[in-house]
Amino acid sequence: MSEVSSDRLTPMLKQYLELKARYPDALVLFQLGDFYELFFQDAEEAAQALGIALTSRSRAEEERIPMAGFPVHSAEGYIARLLDRGFKVVVCEQVEDPAQAKGLVRREVTRILTRGTQVDPAALPARADHYLAAVALKGEHWGLSYLSLSTGEFRLTEGSGSDHLGDELWRLKPAEILIPEETGNGVLNKALSLFPDPPITRALPAFAFDHTSARRELTRVLGTLFLDGYGLGENRLGVAAAGAILQYLRESHAANLPHLDHLLPYSRDDFLGLDEATLRHLEIFETWRSGSRQGSLFEVLDATLTPMGARLLARWLRQPLIHRPDIEARLDAVQFFVEQELLRQRWRQALKGLGDLERLTARLAMEQASPREVAAVRQALGRLPLLRELLPMASPALVAQAALELEDLADLHELISRALTEDPPPTLQAGGVIREGYDPELDELLQISREGKTWIARLEEKERRRTGIASLKVRYNKVFGYYLEVSRPNLHLVPPDYHRKQTLVNAERFVTAELKDYEAKVLGAEDARLKREVELFQELRRRLGGEAPRLKRVAQALARLDVWASLAEVAVQHRYCRPEIVETPILELKG
Structure with missing residues (x-):
């Protein structure tokens, strides 16, 4: 990123740079209305990785700021591609309505995503696990913990030597591995040498693997006062690795995880040990020559x-x-x-x-x-x-x-059936999510909105009869709201209570006091309806999320x-x- 003089920056860019300074190792997605935008070096890297246009924003005189972006409604696909390329992605969203903001719109970081923390079903292989792993090291000894954030599977084990660690990592094929900074440990490097394309590793400060902190974090997330009932025993390194995962998730704005209700230790002696060579040669999951699932034991069974x-x-x-x-x-x-x-x-x-x-x-x-x-x-x-x-x-x-x-x-099925429409839209912002009859306040807003739109539709016919302008139309856009459009040949028929709003090549647009009053009523009800729907859906989702142990x-x-x-x-x-x-x-x- 080039040096930037603060006196030449807009308040919005100053806000962006303040956020970017907190996450120098990540791509920051900065919401501007209906788009996520990236600037400076972030924009250049994202444009190259995604194959999207790199544009620029004028800052001063001939200086240009690189800029790239994509729509909010289709963001998950773009984010998944960035995560697959190994990028860390910080999502910064508008947390207040721009129309009601006094000055600069307030924005906050809502998600910090990496390859191992991906939970979007569309971005994950449906029939394969997706793990975030952590390795704590002490000489030749190691503790390994892994978590599938998308399912809640959370386990740990311990061992010694690079061969056994390599076998475990090969079996799991984690998407991302957390390791202590400056380990200087050849055990992990040798274990990862089995992989032709090693998983992404991310170094955390040594204190993230502190055993005492790990036990405290585990008791918080698992909702227990003691860990003895989980059979963790003397698994100090394994517990340290599990704690590092939870610390990492806390920093990624994923502190509340009600679907994590168990941490299960295991030993190599609990199962038949299948090392990397055995899994390859027996073609358990992929064939030896082509590396294809077709023809493997898994494909047969x-x-x-x-x-x-x-x-x-x-x-x-x-x-x-x-x-x-x-x-x-x-x-x-x-x-x-x-x-x-x-x-x-x-x-x-x-x-x-x-x-x-x-x-x-x-x-x-x-x-x-x-x-x-x-x-x-x-x-x-x-x-x-x-x-x-x-x-x-x-x-x-x-x-x-x-x-x-x-x-x-049955109680959860009945709750969702009462609350949710039969065929809800893909996004909450589209509206039409909550079923009529579920909430009296929402029903009232729907009725106001429906009656107002009916009145506006009748207005067109009424104004045509009153003015004698057969081609008169009542239309709407986000800039002007509702307006009356009259073609140029009929302008001489416009009554005095029409107030000119905009002149076009072939027509002019007008408003009346009556139209603006109804517009305020209709649009106010629409905004209130959408806000209420969002509140009700989020409440429904929280209630269902609280039932995660039963669902799981x-x-x-x-x-x-x-x-x-x-x-x-x-x-x-x-x-x-x-x-x-x-x-x-x-x-x-x-x-």
Whole structure:
């Protein structure tokens, strides 16, 4: 960024530069009306990364300020592309109505986004997990924690040596890794050498990995006074890494995370260890030669019907069970769906199109869900009574447990159905989100607006008869509001109570006192209606976000049932039989 003389800057640019000084390592998206704008070097980098036009803004004499931008309504797609390129993005929004602002419009930073904190479903692979990881180091020892912010999965582990750390990171394929500044530790560098294209790493100050601070932050987010019940034991480095993730999220304006209700430790000894070479050579997720999913074991076994089911199947393949009782219990669940063919078919039919309730829950919890995403939650909850009814009382232990967790959530479905219109618009600003009859104040504003628009429509016919101008039109734009337009040949018929507003080449525009009075009533009601709709929708979203633990529990139960039914479907299609597990080291295959 070039040196800028403050006396040559507009107040708006001074405001931008003050914000930019707080985030020198990020691209700052600065809202100007319906657009997000970037300036100076940020504009040049964004224009090149996004392939958008780089323009300029005049500052003084012949000095020009580089400038680039994109519409607010389509911002998520542009932001996702910037995050994929490794940029950190700071979103600075207008937090007051420009029409009511006294002087400069007030703006605040509302979101700080990086690749690992992305939760927009449109920007994430639906059937794959998306992790933010952190690594705390002490000599050869390390603690690893990872979080899927889009689902709430939060885990930690510990180990020593670069090989084991590399295997864990390869298994997770995190989108972003947080590390302490100036670690000077070859363990992490060697672990990342496995990746042909290493994940983005972001260095945090050493105090972000402080164990005491981490425990305090974890108790706050998890809503508990003590962490002993989570089985964290002596996982000091793992806890430090988990705390660094939460500290990072707090600084990214994501401090309230009601969908994070568990932190689960695990050990390599809990599962069959699959290192990087094994995952590659067995072609678990991609083929050796082409790197394609097609032809992999995952592609053969994946007949899941929900994104959350597909992600769970992938996690099970990455961490195969090793304890016989757990394996037998899972096989019992699959066999149940194999034997119950009609139930399996009806269950899978009911799951089709249910959507990604797991990630939608996270969007609600973080107060980012759009009206259509809330409608998608309503649609998913509407399937629960049928899905519950299909599962019989007598079933294997795992299926019975999942059925118990499959709460029908009728209260939440009823709340959304009362509040939300049948087909809400994609954005809140479009209006028409809240159903009539839900809120008396909103209903009154809708009636005022509707009657006012009807009156204005009748005015056109009335004025045509009064003036004798058959081509007279009542029109509206954002600059002048409502006006009467008269073509030039009819100007001699304009009555004296018409006040000229604008002259065009072929016509002139007028207003009357009566028209302006009604305009104030109509537009005032429109503004108040939209404001009230925003308030009601945000209240609805907060209430649903507060129910995130219930929604998450149901989503996870659906995912497990989806995977068992999927594996049963694959087994029937390919005529697979149930393996018999014995204690002796024998592998016997029968054709």
